[in-house]
Amino acid sequence: MSRCRTLCVGLLLAVFALPVAQADARRITFGERDLRQGMRGTDVRVLQGFLTTYGIKTSVDGQYGSRTRNNVRRWERKSSLPIDGVMTRNDAATLRGQVDPNSSTLQTAPAAPVAAPGPNATLGADGKAIAPAGAPPQVVAVIAAANEIVGKPYKYGGGHGDWDDSGYDCSGSESYALHGGGLVSRALNSSEFMSWGEPGEGQWITSYANSGHSYLVVAGLRFDTGYNNSSSSGPKWSDRMRPGDGYTVRHPAGL
Numbered sequence: 001m002s003r004c005r006t007l008c009v010g011l012l013l014a015v016f017a018l019p020v021a022q023a024d025a026r027r028i029t030f031g032e033r034d035l036r037q038g039m040r041g042t043d044v045r046v047l048q049g050f051l052t053t054y055g056i057k058t059s060v061d062g063q064y065g066s067r068t069r070n071n072v073r074r075w076e077r078k079s080s081l082p083i084d085g086v087m088t089r090n091d092a093a094t095l096r097g098q099v100d101p102n103s104s105t106l107q108t109a110p111a112a113p114v115a116a117p118g119p120n121a122t123l124g125a126d127g128k129a130i131a132p133a134g135a136p137p138q139v140v141a142v143i144a145a146a147n148e149i150v151g152k153p154y155k156y157g158g159g160h161g162d163w164d165d166s167g168y169d170c171s172g173s174e175s176y177a178l179h180g181g182g183l184v185s186r187a188l189n190s191s192e193f194m195s196w197g198e199p200g201e202g203q204w205i206t207s208y209a210n211s212g213h214s215y216l217v218v219a220g221l222r223f224d225t226g227y228n229n230s231s232s233s234g235p236k237w238s239d240r241m242r243p244g245d246g247y248t249v250r251h252p253a254g255l
Contacts, residue, residue, distance in 0.1 A: 029182045031092035037069045037085065044068070045144060046182050047087055049137030051075060053099040060144040099137060120220030127151065129221050129237045138181040138255060139204045139219055145180020146216075146223050146235070149173060154225050154233040160187045170225045171214045173235035174207065177223055178216070183252045190214035194248040202251025210247050217241070 030046035045062040051071050052058050058071045069085040076083045079094060119132035121143060128147040131140045149168055158165045159172025168176060175187035188196060193209035206217045215224035226233050227242040
């Protein structure tokens with residue numbers, strides 16, 4: 001009886017711990033934990049974007065599958081590191097230093113060339129954005145995250161209590177996309193976006209916010225929950241801009 005009780009308690013703890021672990025993974029930034037095959041999360045998405053910028057094209061889906069592992073091994077080989085397909089915290093610092101011009105980490109291999117600002121993302125037939133070649137990894141990750149919620153309905157307060165929600169409001173949508181690139185750690189409301197980041201338009205990412213609404217422009221496409229997107233007001237991409245009068249314009253540092 002005692003063994004059965006212990007087993008049952010263990011199974012219950014595992015069941016309840018799983019969603020917690022998954023939720024935590026959505027909030028972990030790149031470099032906070034060792035990454036290996038079978039893991040998933042925002043930090044995996046940023047890793048995949050970094051590998052692509054380095055010159056090893058990797059799908060940005062947030063899942064550390066066999067292809068990501070093989071690409072990590074390719075990167076390890078090029079960087080003269082032990083080849084095991086595991087992205088350790090130290091490896092993450094090295095990779096960030098190779099591809100992020102704002103990082104103070106010493107480079108151990110030549111950095112892949114970074115495209116000059118300007119190329120625009122394109123809008124696919126499915127309504128999802130396609131990142132331009134050479135976009136910084138954070139931009140690629142932001143676009144990939146935004147694509148995950150395209151088509152979700154508008155929901156007031158959506159995305160503020162849980163990243164994975166049944167719908168999203170304007171600032172919840174913006175927060176979800178930026179969190180995908182590791183640029184925010186929690187959902188912000190539109191008023192908070194008025195003081196987020198740095199003043200003015202960004203080279204790749206720009207936030208427009210006032211006390212009642214906020215939206216993003218990423219690589220030339222608008223990610224918004226309204227204004228001529230369609231009859232639906234949920235999060236969507238659009239190649240049509242909207243008047244920015246009355247909005248506070250901000251951008252993430254370096255982007």
